[in-house]
Amino acid sequence: MSMTPDTSALSVPPLQERKPQRPQRVVIVGAGFGGLSVAKALGNSVLDVTVIDRRNHNLFQPLLYQVATAALSPADIAEPIRRTLGRYHNIKVMLAEVTGIDRVNHQVLLNQANPVPYDRLIIATGSEYNYFGHDEWRAFAPGLKTIHEARLIRQRLLLAFEKAELSRDPKEKKALLTSVVIGGGPTGVEMAGAIAELGRFMITRDFRKLAPEDFRVVLIEAGPKILAAFPDDLTDYAHAELEKLGVEVQTGRMVESITKDSVIASGETIFAGNILWGAGVKASPAFRWLGLDPKAGGRIPVGPDLRVEGTSDIYAIGDTALGLGEDGKPLPALAQVAKQQGEYLGRALRNELLEGRKPEPFRFRNRGNTAVIGRHAAIFDFGKRRLKGRVAWLLWAIVHVYLLVNFEKRLLVSIQWLWRYATRQRGARLIDENAGNIVPATTQRSET
Amino acid sequence: MSMTPDTSALSVPPLQERKPQRPQRVVIVGAGFGGLSVAKALGNSVLDVTVIDRRNHNLFQPLLYQVATAALSPADIAEPIRRTLGRYHNIKVMLAEVTGIDRVNHQVLLNQANPVPYDRLIIATGSEYNYFGHDEWRAFAPGLKTIHEARLIRQRLLLAFEKAELSRDPKEKKALLTSVVIGGGPTGVEMAGAIAELGRFMITRDFRKLAPEDFRVVLIEAGPKILAAFPDDLTDYAHAELEKLGVEVQTGRMVESITKDSVIASGETIFAGNILWGAGVKASPAFRWLGLDPKAGGRIPVGPDLRVEGTSDIYAIGDTALGLGEDGKPLPALAQVAKQQGEYLGRALRNELLEGRKPEPFRFRNRGNTAVIGRHAAIFDFGKRRLKGRVAWLLWAIVHVYLLVNFEKRLLVSIQWLWRYATRQRGARLIDENAGNIVPATTQRSET
Numbered sequence: 022m023s024m025t026p027d028t029s030a031l032s033v034p035p036l037q038e039r040k041p042q043r044p045q046r047v048v049i050v051g052a053g054f055g056g057l058s059v060a061k062a063l064g065n066s067v068l069d070v071t072v073i074d075r076r077n078h079n080l081f082q083p084l085l086y087q088v089a090t091a092a093l094s095p096a097d098i099a100e101p102i103r104r105t106l107g108r109y110h111n112i113k114v115m116l117a118e119v120t121g122i123d124r125v126n127h128q129v130l131l132n133q134a135n136p137v138p139y140d141r142l143i144i145a146t147g148s149e150y151n152y153f154g155h156d157e158w159r160a161f162a163p164g165l166k167t168i169h170e171a172r173l174i175r176q177r178l179l180l181a182f183e184k185a186e187l188s189r190d191p192k193e194k195k196a197l198l199t200s201v202v203i204g205g206g207p208t209g210v211e212m213a214g215a216i217a218e219l220g221r222f223m224i225t226r227d228f229r230k231l232a233p234e235d236f237r238v239v240l241i242e243a244g245p246k247i248l249a250a251f252p253d254d255l256t257d258y259a260h261a262e263l264e265k266l267g268v269e270v271q272t273g274r275m276v277e278s279i280t281k282d283s284v285i286a287s288g289e290t291i292f293a294g295n296i297l298w299g300a301g302v303k304a305s306p307a308f309r310w311l312g313l314d315p316k317a318g319g320r321i322p323v324g325p326d327l328r329v330e331g332t333s334d335i336y337a338i339g340d341t342a343l344g345l346g347e348d349g350k351p352l353p354a355l356a357q358v359a360k361q362q363g364e365y366l367g368r369a370l371r372n373e374l375l376e377g378r379k380p381e382p383f384r385f386r387n388r389g390n391t392a393v394i395g396r397h398a399a400i401f402d403f404g405k406r407r408l409k410g411r412v413a414w415l416l417w418a419i420v421h422v423y424l425l426v427n428f429e430k431r432l433l434v435s436i437q438w439l440w441r442y443a444t445r446q447r448g449a450r451l452i453d454e455n456a457g458n459i460v461p462a463t464t465q466r467s468e469t
Numbered sequence: 470m471s472m473t474p475d476t477s478a479l480s481v482p483p484l485q486e487r488k489p490q491r492p493q494r495v496v497i498v499g500a501g502f503g504g505l506s507v508a509k510a511l512g513n514s515v516l517d518v519t520v521i522d523r524r525n526h527n528l529f530q531p532l533l534y535q536v537a538t539a540a541l542s543p544a545d546i547a548e549p550i551r552r553t554l555g556r557y558h559n560i561k562v563m564l565a566e567v568t569g570i571d572r573v574n575h576q577v578l579l580n581q582a583n584p585v586p587y588d589r590l591i592i593a594t595g596s597e598y599n600y601f602g603h604d605e606w607r608a609f610a611p612g613l614k615t616i617h618e619a620r621l622i623r624q625r626l627l628l629a630f631e632k633a634e635l636s637r638d639p640k641e642k643k644a645l646l647t648s649v650v651i652g653g654g655p656t657g658v659e660m661a662g663a664i665a666e667l668g669r670f671m672i673t674r675d676f677r678k679l680a681p682e683d684f685r686v687v688l689i690e691a692g693p694k695i696l697a698a699f700p701d702d703l704t705d706y707a708h709a710e711l712e713k714l715g716v717e718v719q720t721g722r723m724v725e726s727i728t729k730d731s732v733i734a735s736g737e738t739i740f741a742g743n744i745l746w747g748a749g750v751k752a753s754p755a756f757r758w759l760g761l762d763p764k765a766g767g768r769i770p771v772g773p774d775l776r777v778e779g780t781s782d783i784y785a786i787g788d789t790a791l792g793l794g795e796d797g798k799p800l801p802a803l804a805q806v807a808k809q810q811g812e813y814l815g816r817a818l819r820n821e822l823l824e825g826r827k828p829e830p831f832r833f834r835n836r837g838n839t840a841v842i843g844r845h846a847a848i849f850d851f852g853k854r855r856l857k858g859r860v861a862w863l864l865w866a867i868v869h870v871y872l873l874v875n876f877e878k879r880l881l882v883s884i885q886w887l888w889r890y891a892t893r894q895r896g897a898r899l900i901d902e903n904a905g906n907i908v909p910a911t912t913q914r915s916e917t
Contacts, residue, residue, distance in 0.1 A: 077900040078629060089534070094542035096897035103538075103675035113677055116631035116900070134635045168899065183525060187582045411698035432888075433881060440581055449544035450552070451616065452525040452564070455789035 025341065042113075044069040045374045048129055048139035050119050050307070051077050052102045055339030055359035056145035060369020064109030068374060072194035073129065073135055075118045077101055080168060081425055083356060086208060088171040091179065091447040095168045097434050098425070119146075122310040136425075141334050141370060146305035146361065149411060150298055153272055158279040160323035162201075162298040165208055165221040178216065178447065179452050181294030186228050186234075198236045201284045203276055204300030205242030206249070207392040210259060214395040217266040222445050238268045239293075240288050243300070248392055248400075250353065252361065255400040258409045262324035262398040276300070303352060304341040311335070315395055320351075325382030327366050332375050338362035346385055393417050396442075417460050479601065481760035484745060487785050492517040492559075493822045496577055496587035498567050498755070500527050500550045503787030503807035504593035510815020512557030516822060521568045521577065525549055528616065529873055531804060532882075536619040539627065541893040544614045545882050546873070552582050561772045567594075570758040575782065589818060592769065593811065594753035596788035596802055598746055599766065606727040610649075610746040613656055622745060626664065627900050629742030633683075635707050644740035646684045652748030653690030654697070658707060660745055661688040662843040665714040670893050685873055686716045687741075689734050689750070696840055696848075703848040706857045710846040724748070751754055752803060754788040759783070768799075773830030775814050786810035805836050807827040814851055841865050844890075 044067050049056045052074040063070050081098040088095055118132040128136040142411035162168045178200065179326060198220070202213045217238045224231045240247065247263075247270060248256045253432060263270050271286070278285040283292045285352065304319035311329065313321060320343035322330045327344065329335045338344075339359030344352045352358045354386030366419045369380035389411070393399040399417040401408035407418065425431045441447065492515050498502045500522040511518050529546040536543055553631045566580040576584040591694035598612030605800045626648065646668070650661045665686045671677045686710065689696065695711075695718060696704045711718050719734070726733040731740050752767035758779065761769060768791035770778045775792065778782045787807030792800045800806050810831060817828035839861070841847040847857035847865040856864065866886060873879045889895065 077627060077898070090547045092896075094544040096542040096899055101898040103671075107675045114675075116628075117635060135637070179525060180564075187563060187565065189583070211758055223551075227549070227562075292900070293565060432884060436880060436884070449542075450525070450549040451544055451547055 028253060038132065045140045046071070047141045047370060047374075048076075048137055049143045051145035051147060051305075051341075052076075052105075052114075053082075053145060053147050053339060053359060054356045055147075055363040056143065056156070057102075057105060058360050058363025059143050059145065059338070059367045059370070060106055060109070060112055060366055063370060064106070064112060066111060066371060066375065068111060068208070070109070070112045071115060071139075072102065072106060072112060073115045073117055073119060073131070073137065074102055076167075077116050078168075079105055082166065082422070083421060085168075085171050086211045086215055087378075087404055088166055088168065088211065088449070089174040089178075090219050091175055091432065091450040092215070092219075092441060093383035093437060095171065095383050095428055096451045099168060119307075119310070124311075124332070124335075133260070135209060139334070140376070143366065144307050144310075144329070144335065145339050146307045146341045147357070147359075148302040148304050148422040151301045151303035152194070152298070153301070155279070155390065156295075158298065161279045161281050162203060162284075163297040164298045165212065166277075174287065174295070175449070176452050178219075178295045180381065182220070182223060182228065182231070183452070185294070186230050192229070192292075195235045195237070196282065197294035198231065199239065199293040200237070200259060200295040200297070201239045201291055201293045202299060203221070203241050203284070204298065205240055205244070205247030205270070205272065206299055206301075209240060209242070209297075209425055210247060210392055210394060212265065212299060213238050213268045214263060214266055214393070215269075216295075217268050218395055218445075219447060221267065225246070234347065236267075238252070238266075239282070239291055240268050240270050241274050241276060242270070244271045245273055247272060250390060251392070251400060252403050252407065255402060255407055256408055259394050259398075259400055262394040266395050273346070293398065302340065304343075307337070307341050314376075326369065326380050327383055336366055338366055344383065344385075352385055355390070358385055361385055365408075391417055391420070418457045493588045494586060495589045495591070495594060495818060495822075496521070496585055498522075498577065499551075499593035499595060499753075499789075500524075501530075501595050501787060501807060502560075502804045503595075503811040504591065505550075505553060505787070506811025507591055507815045507818075508557070508560055508810050509555055510812055511701070511818060512554070512560060513520060514559060515818060516559060516818070516821065518557075518560045519563060519587075520550065520554060520560060521563045521565055521567060521579070521585065522550055522702075523564070524553070524615075525564050525620045526616075527553055530614070532618050532869060533613050533616075534615065534659045536664055536897070537613055537622040537660065537725070538667050539623055539879060539898040540663070540667075540889060541882065542897045543619065545878055545885070547616060547866045547876065548792075550710040550808065556692065564704075567755075572759075572780070573781075577754060579894065583760060587782070589822070590784070592677070592755045592758075592783065592785040592789060593787050594748040594755045594779070594789045595807075595809070596752050598747065599749045599751035601749070603727070609727045610651060610732075610744040611731050613660065622743070623897070624900050625799060626667075626743050627898055630668070631900070633742070634678050638742075639683075643683045643685070644730065645742035646679065647687065647741040647742045648685070648737065648743040649687045649689065649739055649746070650745045650747060651689050652746065653688055653692070653695030653718070653720065654747055654749075657688060657690070657745075657747035658711065658842060660747060660856075661686050662714055662841070662846075663771045665711075666843050666893075667715050667895060669715065670750065685717075686714075688716050688718050689722050689724060689732070690718070690720045691842070693721055696856060698838060699840070699848060699850050700855065703850060703855055703857055707840065707846075707848055709844050714843050717823055725845065733883070750788065752791075755785070755789050761856070774817060774828050775810055775831055784814055786814055792831065792833075800833055803838070804846055806833055809833060829864070839865055839868070 036201045036380045046069045049072045063255050078099040084098045087093040117134045120132050128138045130136050152158050154458040181197045186195045200216050202209050246256050276286045294365045307319050308319050321337040322343045323337050327336045329337050332408040340354040346352050372378040389403040391401045395409045397414050399414040400412045494517045497520045528817040535541040549560050555889050561573045565582045568580050569578040576586045629645045633642045636642045648664050650657045668684045694704050705747045722735040724734045756767050756769050769785040770791045771785050777785050788802040794800050813831045820826040837851040839849045845859045845862050847862040849861045
């Protein structure tokens with residue numbers, strides 16, 4: 022990785038040569054935290070910006086577990102991309118699937134639409150769950166990356182309870198009331214905690230024939246501790262809080278097999294009505310578009326200006342990029358990294374394309390890492406300072422409401438949270454009519 | 470229909486014969502407006518009440534069109550049945566599908582669960598859309614009865630706009646931006662009005678390459694006027710308001726054929742990206758469980774005490790029942806009829822089973838019939854008095870917020886409405902990840 026300015030990148034010819042003068046075309050693939058930050062920073066400039074996403078909405082993934090556990094509605098944490106970017110006259114939005122990049126002719130290839138030419142291309146396609154070579158597990162143990170998956174998990178969870186209520190076989194009943202969460206990262210911990218709270222509430226309030234002692238939530242982590250990215254004191258606290266909620270935390274256990282209704286981990290079989298996957302992510306397959314090796318979990322190596330190594334007009338940001346921090350270690354796959362990289366890149370492109378200025382290298386500023394375990398229990402790691410318990414929980418709630426892009430959503434989520442806080446009720450306990458037919462969306466289509 | 474009291478119905482034996490004494494079992498099939506009203510009226514009594522529904526939620530259907538047009542989230546207008554009835558210790562809820570009624574052994578037969586015995590059975594299974602012998606149209610022109618269908622319609626509508634934005638073929642573009650609503654009843658009128666408002670808003674605010682003149686909403690009605698149940702002056706007003714919104718109202722036109730992307734009505738072919746069915750309902754197939762003829766649209770004839778004719782322990786209420794008003798005409802298939810019948814029947818059963826008193830015959834009290842066309846435009850028909858315009862619209866909104874069962878939902882819906890009123894934004898413009906694979910749920914399973 023060289024710190025020398027890469028002058029080949031200045032593809033804008035001197036002013037007198039430009040005829041007819043046309044605006045520089047910036048194409049952004051992916052409208053998550055990273056892609057949207059770039060787009061906003063380029064909004065209402067003379068640049069011709071196109072944002073391409075295969076979904077029409079921007080999803081606030083940190084709260085997706087609340088959709089999966091029936092606390093929020095999908096629309097509470099999702100916003101149409103067109104709406105987010107509607108105020109910028111120079112930004113076009115395309116709902117389309119990228120199939121490749123033609124680096125020779127500088128264009129993005131799309132499924133069922135014409136190629137889109139670019140002068141600068143930003144890849145911000147995020148990450149997906151890594152089943153470590155066992156993609157057949159996906160159907161039985163969905164991850165939590167999309168609204169479809171969140172709904173799927175919600176359906177399965179609620180349906181398992183309904184089936185248990187009807188069952189007269191004590192063994193079956195117990196299995197249906199068992200949830201297994203695989204992976205002790207923040208998503209796994211949040212899911213396990215939320216399921217434990219929801220399940221206990223439903224059993225005591227809504228079901229007549231279910232016994233609290235039949236209800237079981239198991240959190241399986243292969244490593245020696247959960248929440249590996251956090252310091253030990255916070256991890257210990259989270260571990261203890263999960264156990265207070267009734268979650269069985271099993272560390273150091275490897276999952277060997279997953280079927281429709283069971284998990285085998287370190288030789289022990291657990292029958293379960295609901296199995297969830299949160300055991301690690303890999304970058305989106307965008308590296309294939311560039312003909313790169315899938316090393317480092319498919320993340321695309323970038324230089325200090327976030328340019329993809331070996332290219333002059335392509336950048337990668339967020340989970341799909343492999344950038345290095347000041348300590349020389351890879352930056353974590355966190356929303357705040359994506360957002361900061363997006364803001365930086367937007368500024369850098371403006372400076373370079375409009376004013377001909379060279380960018381400073383990107384520097385990540387740690388805003389604090391957080392995870393929530395349950396009511397009144399969360400952890401915050403700000404590097405030097407740490408926070409846990411009721412205050413951390415309150416801060417977590419405030420930060421997340423604040424981060425929700427849109428005012429209406431903020432207000433709606435706040436009200437629902439306050440209501441739930443007071444009543445412990447869950448508002449979005451819906452089972453779809455076609456619950457019997459649900460399959461994970463991801464098994465139905467190709468991997469682009 | 471005889472007004473003579475039917476003493477055979479008093480199946481409760483004299484007190485001294487009851488040994489061991491067990492509570493009378495009331496089974497309610499269907500948890501819509503009717504079924505829930507009965508259940509609530511029987512709540513916290515000594516009766517043993519079971520509510521069976523194939524869905525886990527109670528749906529506020531009058532606002533379902535707002536889910537289909539991206540104004541509300543499904544969970545805003547749906548509540549888990551267990552939650553609604555959770556406070557009554559004597560009511561059990563079962564998520565199950567009824568397959569038949571064994572009148573000899575007095576039990577309800579279920580799919581994948583044991584039969585449920587009853588002393589009194591209430592059928593409150595509602596209605597479904599009637600495709601008048603063309604059930605193959607259902608896949609192309611979904612009706613609006615379930616959350617799944619509302620989501621399906623929302624997906625198709627939003628996806629058609631996205632495809633139109635990408636299209637370079639002017640003909641295709643125009644077709645994709647055309648919506649055809651079949652049926653000029655309240656649902657059809659509400660859908661046409663809401664689509665017109667949503668489409669115009671999206672084109673002016675969010676899309677760059679769509680022209681307002683390519684956007685078209687066609688409302689097709691076979692009869693001579695829309696909203697046939699309303700007096701002429703209100704119908705004329707609604708017709709004019711729809712045209713102000715840009716809806717083409719075509720009355721006296723018969724639909725002859727529907728394909729994936731076109732409707733042929735009275736010889737003319739309309740190509741459309743979005744086709745909707747609201748052209749008449751028929752009762753649920755519950756009449757088959759009783760071995761009745763599907764006369765009168767499958768509605769089950771009931772006496773003045775809502776007992777199914779020819780039975781002593783089975784009742785039918787709501788859309789699935791054919792009851793007669795004081796004028797000797799069949800009662801309309803309206804939520805208020807179902808609700809009043811449910812409340813009446815609950816009281817009647819309490820009186821009879823607990824106190825041995827005979828019920829008075831049921832009398833329907835018209836609370837006013839309403840339909841909403843769009844912003845500031847609605848109609849009310851109270852029989853003698855009529856209301857239209859801005860005041861009717863405000864009253865419509867107040868009544869509907871009031872009727873939403875639950876406090877949280879009321880508040881959430883009110884806030885979203887106020888926000889939308891101020892901004893004209895739509896909050897729930899979500900296209901699912903698996904949008905390409907969506908099919909109507911109703912084509913995927915049997916008709917029970």
